[in-house]
Amino acid sequence: MSTLVNVPKNGSLATTNSNVNFPTWSNWLDDIFNRDLPSVFTSNFNPGISLPKVNIKENADSYRVEMAVPGLKKSDFQIDLDNQVLSISTTKKEESEEAKENFTRREFGYASFKRTFSLPETVAEDKIEASYNEGILSIHLPKKEAAKQKPARRIKIS
Structure with missing residues (x-):
């Protein structure tokens, strides 16, 4: 993945990614778990007791x-x-x-x-x-x- 950095005349940095159309691994995995798996798998997941207030x-x-x-x-x-x-x-x-x-x-x-x-x-x-x-x-x-x-x-x- 190549990242190009353009430096405008005002001195701030603007980042441009040449692979904008390709999903990242984390986006791809999120899509699988949030959309592609049946809700029966995701609705029964219990992460445990959270830290109580x-x-x-x-x-x-x-x-x-x-x-x-x-x-x-x-x-x-x-x-x-x-x-x-x-x-x-x-x-x-x-x-x-x-x-x-x-x-x-x-x-x-x-x-x-x-x-x-x-x-x-x-x-x-x-x-x-x-x-x-x-x-x-x-x-x-x-x-x-x-x-x-x-x-x-x-x-x-x-």
């Missing part, structure tokens, strides 16, 4: 980490704390087999993710709690007493 909220007494991960069970999660690094991960394997007189069909899938967060020193690590309800994993990170915001008060002058 996380909301982190802070109030005077604690932090709360909320992660939307529907379709899992609480036993699917592993939450670890090591040297002020909180790790949330899951691994899910699915297998199914259908055996009939003339054929056997096996399907399997594997999906996983891992999110890690560096915790501030103000978190009371021994009081961290987690719950999973209706597709939301919620982790409560209470602050140490010394780090909690004290209410404003008025000081009298003597």
Whole structure:
């Protein structure tokens, strides 16, 4: 493939490809998978669990980490704390087999993710709690007493 570079009088570069009418390998493969294969092959493809989004909220007494991960069970999660690094991960394997007189069909899938967060020193690590309800994993990170915001008060002058 030859590429010609024209330099116009204003100094900018304009690229001209002499093989414009020939598809590239990636375009050709995209066309095959997006147009030529029956939709039964492409519609059943599951790339796995994507990296879930996380909301982190802070109030005077604690932090709360909320992660939307529907379709899992609480036993699917592993939450670890090591040297002020909180790790949330899951691994899910699915297998199914259908055996009939003339054929056997096996399907399997594997999906996983891992999110890690560096915790501030103000978190009371021994009081961290987690719950999973209706597709939301919620982790409560209470602050140490010394780090909690004290209410404003008025000081009298003597």
